Amino acid sequence: GLEKDNMIKNKGMKKIALLLTVVFCYFGFFAQDCQFQNTDNYGDDSVNCRKNFALYTGYLKQKNYQDAAIFWTKTQQRCPQLKSNLYANGAYIYKQLVKSKKKAKSTGTNTYKDSLYLVYDKWFENFGFCHKTKVSLAKDIIYINDQKKFPKAYSLFKEVIDSEPQIITSTDVKYFFVYTGMYMLKTWSWQGGCTLFFIILKYWLFQCQL
Numbered sequence: 001g002l003e004k005d006n007m008i009k010n011k012g013m014k015k016i017a018l019l020l021t022v023v024f025c026y027f028g029f030f031a032q033d034c035q036f037q038n039t040d041n042y043g044d045d046s047v048n049c050r051k052n053f054a055l056y057t058g059y060l061k062q063k064n065y066q067d068a069a070i071f072w073t074k075t076q077q078r079c080p081q082l083k084s085n086l087y088a089n090g091a092y093i094y095k096q097l098v099k100s101k102k103k104a105k106s107t108g109t110n111t112y113k114d115s116l117y118l119v120y121d122k123w124f125e126n127f128g129f130c131h132k133t134k135v136s137l138a139k140d141i142i143y144i145n146d147q148k149k150f151p152k153a154y155s156l157f158k159e160v161i162d163s164e165p166q167i168i169t170s171t172d173v174k175y176f177f178v179y180t181g182m183y184m185l186k187t188w189s190w191q192g193g194c195t196l197f198f199i200i201l202k203y204w205l206f207q208c209q210l
Contacts, residue, residue: 043079087123
C-alpha cells in the first residue's frame with residue numbers, strides 16, 4: 001500500500017544520497033590531491049624516528065621552540081610521512097620562533113620565515129595540496145605579517161573559497177579581511193575592491209544555503 005511505497009521511496013532516496021556523497025568525496029579527494037593515512041608511518045628508520053619524535057614533542061610541550069625545531073627537522077628527515085600533524089606542529093614551532101625573533105629585532109628573522117615556508121613545502125610534498133593546508137599557510141603568512149607574501153595569501157584564500165567554501169570558518173574570513181584590509185590599502189584599485197566584495201559575498205551566500 002501507500003506505506004510500502006513510501007518505504008521503497010525512502011530507501012531509494014537514501015541510496016541516491018549515499019551515491020552522491022561517495023561521488024562528491026571521490027572527486028573532492030582528487031581535486032585537492034590530498035593524501036590520507038589511518039596510522040602513523042615511522043618509515044624505515046623507526047627507532048630514530050620515534051626517538052627524535054619524542055624529543056621534539058617534549059621540547060614543544062616545554063615551549064622550548066629552539067630545541068624543538070632541531071629535533072623536529074630530524075624527525076621530518078627520518079619519517080617525512082609520519083602524520084600530517086607533524087607539519088602542523090612544525091609550522092607552529094617556526095611561527096613562534098619568527099615571533100620571538102621579530103620581537104628581539106633579530107637579523108635572523110628571515111631565516112626562520114624561510115624555514116616556516118619550507119615546512120609547508122614539505123607538507124604539500126608529502127600529504128598533497130589540501131585546501132585546509134592552503135588556508136593554514138595563508139593564515140600563517142598573515143600571522144607573521146610577511147607583507148611580501150600577502151598576494152600569495154590572497155590567492156590561496158580565493159582558491160579555497162572558490163572551490164571548497166564549506167571548509168572556510170568565520171575565523172578564516174576574519175583573517176581574510178585583515179589581510180585584504182592591509183593589502184588593499186597598499187594596492188587599492190576598483191577592480192581589486194570589486195573582486196574582494198564578490199569573494200566575500202560568494203562565501204556568505206554559501207553560508208546562507210547551509
